[in-house]
Amino acid sequence: MRDSYKKQLEALHVSLIRMGAFCEEAIANAVKGLLDEDKGLAADVAQTEKDINLMEREIETFCLRLLLREQPVAGDLRQITAAQRIIADMERIGDQALDIAELSAFMVGSPVKSDIRIGDMAQATVKMLSDSVDSFVGSDLAKARSVIEYDDVVDNLFYKVKDELIVLIAKDGKNGGACLDLLMIAKYLERIGDHAANIAEWVEYSVTGNRRRD
Amino acid sequence: MKRSILIFACALTGFSVILTALLIHLAAYWNFSERFKQEAAVELDYLRAAIELAGIEYLESLRPDAFDPRVSLIADDGVVLYDSAGVVSDMENHANRPEVKAAMENGSGESTRFSETMREQTYYLATRLRNGSVLRIAGTTDSVFASLGWMILLTLAIIAAVFCIAAWISTFAARRIVAPINRLNLELPEDNAAYKELSPLLAGIKRQNDRIAAQIAEMRKKQLEFSAVAENMREGLIVLDGEARILSCNQSALNLLHTRPAGFENVLTLRRDEPFRRAVEQALGGASAESMLFAEGRHIQLIANPITDGGEIQGAVLMLLDVTEREDREKLRREFSANVSHELKTPLTAISGYAEILSNGVAKEEDAPRFAKNIYAEAQRLIALVNDIMLLSKLDEGGPELPKERIDLFAQTEDAVQRIQGAAAKRNIDVAFEGESAEIIGIRRVLDEMLQNLLDNAVKYNVDGGFIRVSVVKADDGVTFAVADTGIGIPREDQERVFERFYQTEKSRNKAAGGTGLGLSIVKHGALLHEAKIKLHSAESRGTRIEILFPAAP
Numbered sequence: 001m002r003d004s005y006k007k008q009l010e011a012l013h014v015s016l017i018r019m020g021a022f023c024e025e026a027i028a029n030a031v032k033g034l035l036d037e038d039k040g041l042a043a044d045v046a047q048t049e050k051d052i053n054l055m056e057r058e059i060e061t062f063c064l065r066l067l068l069r070e071q072p073v074a075g076d077l078r079q080i081t082a083a084q085r086i087i088a089d090m091e092r093i094g095d096q097a098l099d100i101a102e103l104s105a106f107m108v109g110s111p112v113k114s115d116i117r118i119g120d121m122a123q124a125t126v127k128m129l130s131d132s133v134d135s136f137v138g139s140d141l142a143k144a145r146s147v148i149e150y151d152d153v154v155d156n157l158f159y160k161v162k163d164e165l166i167v168l169i170a171k172d173g174k175n176g177g178a179c180l181d182l183l184m185i186a187k188y189l190e191r192i193g194d195h196a197a198n199i200a201e202w203v204e205y206s207v208t209g210n211r212r213r214d
Numbered sequence: 215m216k217r218s219i220l221i222f223a224c225a226l227t228g229f230s231v232i233l234t235a236l237l238i239h240l241a242a243y244w245n246f247s248e249r250f251k252q253e254a255a256v257e258l259d260y261l262r263a264a265i266e267l268a269g270i271e272y273l274e275s276l277r278p279d280a281f282d283p284r285v286s287l288i289a290d291d292g293v294v295l296y297d298s299a300g301v302v303s304d305m306e307n308h309a310n311r312p313e314v315k316a317a318m319e320n321g322s323g324e325s326t327r328f329s330e331t332m333r334e335q336t337y338y339l340a341t342r343l344r345n346g347s348v349l350r351i352a353g354t355t356d357s358v359f360a361s362l363g364w365m366i367l368l369t370l371a372i373i374a375a376v377f378c379i380a381a382w383i384s385t386f387a388a389r390r391i392v393a394p395i396n397r398l399n400l401e402l403p404e405d406n407a408a409y410k411e412l413s414p415l416l417a418g419i420k421r422q423n424d425r426i427a428a429q430i431a432e433m434r435k436k437q438l439e440f441s442a443v444a445e446n447m448r449e450g451l452i453v454l455d456g457e458a459r460i461l462s463c464n465q466s467a468l469n470l471l472h473t474r475p476a477g478f479e480n481v482l483t484l485r486r487d488e489p490f491r492r493a494v495e496q497a498l499g500g501a502s503a504e505s506m507l508f509a510e511g512r513h514i515q516l517i518a519n520p521i522t523d524g525g526e527i528q529g530a531v532l533m534l535l536d537v538t539e540r541e542d543r544e545k546l547r548r549e550f551s552a553n554v555s556h557e558l559k560t561p562l563t564a565i566s567g568y569a570e571i572l573s574n575g576v577a578k579e580e581d582a583p584r585f586a587k588n589i590y591a592e593a594q595r596l597i598a599l600v601n602d603i604m605l606l607s608k609l610d611e612g613g614p615e616l617p618k619e620r621i622d623l624f625a626q627t628e629d630a631v632q633r634i635q636g637a638a639a640k641r642n643i644d645v646a647f648e649g650e651s652a653e654i655i656g657i658r659r660v661l662d663e664m665l666q667n668l669l670d671n672a673v674k675y676n677v678d679g680g681f682i683r684v685s686v687v688k689a690d691d692g693v694t695f696a697v698a699d700t701g702i703g704i705p706r707e708d709q710e711r712v713f714e715r716f717y718q719t720e721k722s723r724n725k726a727a728g729g730t731g732l733g734l735s736i737v738k739h740g741a742l743l744h745e746a747k748i749k750l751h752s753a754e755s756r757g758t759r760i761e762i763l764f765p766a767a768p
Contacts, residue, residue, distance in 0.1 A: 014458070014480045021486035137483050 005070050012062060012083055019055045020133035020199075022048055023090050026097035027129055027192060031122040034104040034185065045101035052094035056087045075206075082206035086136065089195040089202075093129065096188040096195075103181050103188075110178040116164040118182060118189075121157040125189045125196070128154060132196040136203050144207075147200035154193035161186045216388035223380040228373050235369040243358055247337075250353060251324070254339045258351050261285060262341055265349060270296060284353075288314055290346035308350075313340040317348045333360040450514075450534030454481050456527060458498060470534045472510050481532075485509075493518040497530035507534075513541040546714075553716035557599055557730065561592035568592075595730075602732040605663060606715070609739035616657040620767055623693055624651045624686045626658075630665040631684055634673050642679040649686035652693040653767040656744050664740040667733040668697050668760055675758070676701040692746075692766045698759035704752040712750075713738040737762075 026048040033041035063084050066072065072080060128150050135143035165179045165186075201212050264272045270287060273296050287296040292309025294302050308314050316323025317340035324339045335357040340350035394408035403416040403423065441462075444451050450467025454460060458481045468474060473484050481494055489505035496503035497518035507514040517533040568585040571577045577585060608616070631647045638645050672682045680700040687694050704712055708719045716731035737760075741748050745765055752758040 010480065014482055017480070017482045017486055018491070021482070021488070021491065024486075025488055133486070137486070 005066075008062075008066060008070075009076060009079065012059070012066065012080070015055065015059055015062070016083055016086060017133070017137055019052060019059065019087060019090050020136060022052050022055065023093045023097070024126070024130055024133060026052065026094050027100075028126055030097040030100040030104065031126060033101050034107065034122065035119055037104075037108045039105055039108060042101040042105050045098055049094045049098040052091060056091040059087050060084065075209075078206050078209060082202040086199050086202050089198045093192050093195045096192050100185050100188050103185050106181055107178060107185075110175075116161050116168070116182065117157060118161055118186060121154065121161055121186060121189050124150075124154050124157055125193050128193050129196040132199045132203070135200055139203065139207050141204060141207050144200040144203040148197050148204075148212075151193050151197040154190060158186050158190040216385055219384040219388050219391075220381055223384050224377050227376045227380055231373050231376060232369060235365060235372075239362065239365045243361060247355070250355060251337060251339070254337060254351055254353055258339055258341055258349065261351065262343060262349055266344060273298075284351065286350045286352070288340075288348045288350060290318065290348070295347065308348075311338070311340075313338040313350060314348050316340070317342045317350070318346075328357055332357055448536070450532070452481065452484070452532040452534070453521075453529065454494070454498070454532065455529045456498065458482065458494060458530075460484070461529065467532075467534050470509065470512070470514050470536060471507075490516065494530065494532065497532070498527060500527050506537075511538075512536055513538045550715055553731070554603065557716065558596065561596045561599075564592045565589050565596075599730045599732070602730050602736060605660075606732060606736055606739060609660065609736065609743060616659060618655055618657055620653055621656045621658055621661060622651055623654050623656075623661075623695060623764065624649050626661060627665055627684060627686050627695060630662065630669050633666065634669045637670075637673050638682065641673070641676070643673060643676050643682060644680075645682045645684065647684045649684075650688060652686055652688050654693050654744070654764045655767050656764070660740045660743060664737045664762075665695070667737055671733060672697050672699040672701065672758075675699065680757075688766070689763065691763070693764045694761055695764065696759060696761045698757060700757040703754040703756050703758055704750070705754050709750055709752060713748075 026045050029041045029048070030045050032038060033045065063080050066080055067077075070076075128147055131143060131150070132147045134140065135147055162183065165183055169176055169179050205211050261273075265287070273285065273287060276298075285296070285298045286294060286308070288308045289295050292307040292314070294305040294308055296302060297305060309318075311325070313323040313325040316325075322339075322341045324337070326335055326337050328335050333356065334354050336352050336354045338350055338352045340348050342348050395412070398406050398408060398412075398416070400419055401423070403420040406412070406416060441464075444462065444464040445466075447464070448466055450470045451462075451464045452460060452467050453462045459479045460481055463484070468484075471485050482491070485507070487507070489507055493503040493505040493516050497520045500520050500522070502520070503518045505516040505518075507516050513536070515535040515537045517535070519531050519533075520527050521529045521531060568589045572582060572585055627649070628647065631645060635645060669682075669684065672684075676682065676699045682700075683696075683698045685694075685696045687696075704719055708717075711717045712719065713734050715735045717735075718731045738748065741762055747763045749761040749763070750758070751761075
């Protein structure tokens, strides 16, 4: 009985790793589609996003069943609670990756993006998400905290991109549409960074039992 | 143990208590009733004697309650004449009572009758008097069943008490019996002196211990062999169970994947990207799979195979190979083919173009010699290129058919210097040659090609009115050939790459000096063939100095 319970907790952990990997792929493909102007990747991202939604529902049901049947306490309870919150964040990441992929399709051929630091910002976001999933995989407290710190880097990049876009619009009004699309993409990236930080916070909670207040 | 002892003790004591009680009771009862009957017979004899003497009046003179047992006198027709227990007239005729009937016929009779509840029994003894009437006495006692009833209650009480005692004793006994068994040292079964009844068991345990020890030793040896092999191989090896948990993982695998094992032992904790997941899932699904992974700038080939046992999938083996070099070589080969085609095509296109103009007759008369000259120059370039490529491919194979011989490097260099004098003089380049005679073991043709290439470069990439210094000197560990020029130099970022095939620096291309891009590559391969070392010092716009250190001839 307890043995199967332990196995179920392990299965929960593995399915979260898998969902995290899907999120990483979704955002990596969305960013690649934006930077390399590869339109075909948008379809991949859409498929991945569907898979992520499906996984969220499955894991949610699984968590509820664990809570009802096993009545976990202490660390196990925290692990399951954290898992429930993490999948919500991951699902949002999937949505935003799809939004980026859809907007990128309109950006093909637009020269604007080479003038701003959207590429840096995208790389920073991908790295942040990757690190936050890593911290979850290994229950790595130090890494989780570094991810939370790193959110400031992504936020600052967002402000820089915003300023650069303002300058671009002021210089030439023709690019206004593309600039606004890029601003949206930057905002989505910034939100993904926030969700990655949330995941890291839930990892911290799962390990220590303390919730951050901010 | 305790339970079975308890049950056994209780059953035994209970059975013996019940049996003993029953037998004692029956014996006592039998004894008692025999005594009762004897006493009744004696009393009847007294009474008969008295009645024979005094008649019925004797009976009537006695107080009725003086009689216990009850006394009756019955006439020969069965009418009751006297009864100590009641009024005679109320009584029915007794002629049919079995004891009376027997007494009338045989002189005496007896019978026992139970009360309605069976709790009591009455013993009747009758005797015939001389006048034919019958004298009967009767005594009532508890029946055998009534007394047994009491007996059973008593017995049950005893049994309950016995059970309590048995429970206590069996606990104690069980503990006592088991204690030495619990103290058995199963590691050394023969050293125990518990019960001799246990010796066969202990001998069996010892045999089993020996077998287990042998098997463990064997397993440990195998494990040691496996981990020695796994830890010392350069390839990564990961063994998974059927649920993708890591059973074993060598250090190379962790190094190749740039990871360390996390607390959770699922393989996805090591890596989770799509190619890796797909290979693992396929292998656990029963099919072999291959994937290319990319980690920290290295190409890693992942080969995943299922482990099956009797058709059932037990797990998977993942093999990780660093194929970066192979990939790089592959890339180099592709580049080389592309370069060769390109380099061959350029002169051919020019030749074809000039030839076409000439054959169409559209060229002016006076241009024809120039075109022919160009065709000749391009054809020479092609020949040079093909020669270089052929030499290079020969060098690639290690130049097996080229003979090694003793060569004076100084004399050889002198020849080569002679050959560039003309070209150098055209551009006012001074050539200085110094050194001493020094012998090395080498391949004359390759060596000549190397020196020629280096000296040609020194001229080609020099500035007009520049300077070339060539030297051959004996060093401690060999012979050093050096050529220094005052030319355009090689930019720092290109210095690593100039020995690659077809690699030319930006400036050398612009100079259109007619290089094939293979010269330094030939030098590099030639040096390898001679086990010589190349040193390159160069500063942009200032010049280049190339040194080759040949091992001295023995």
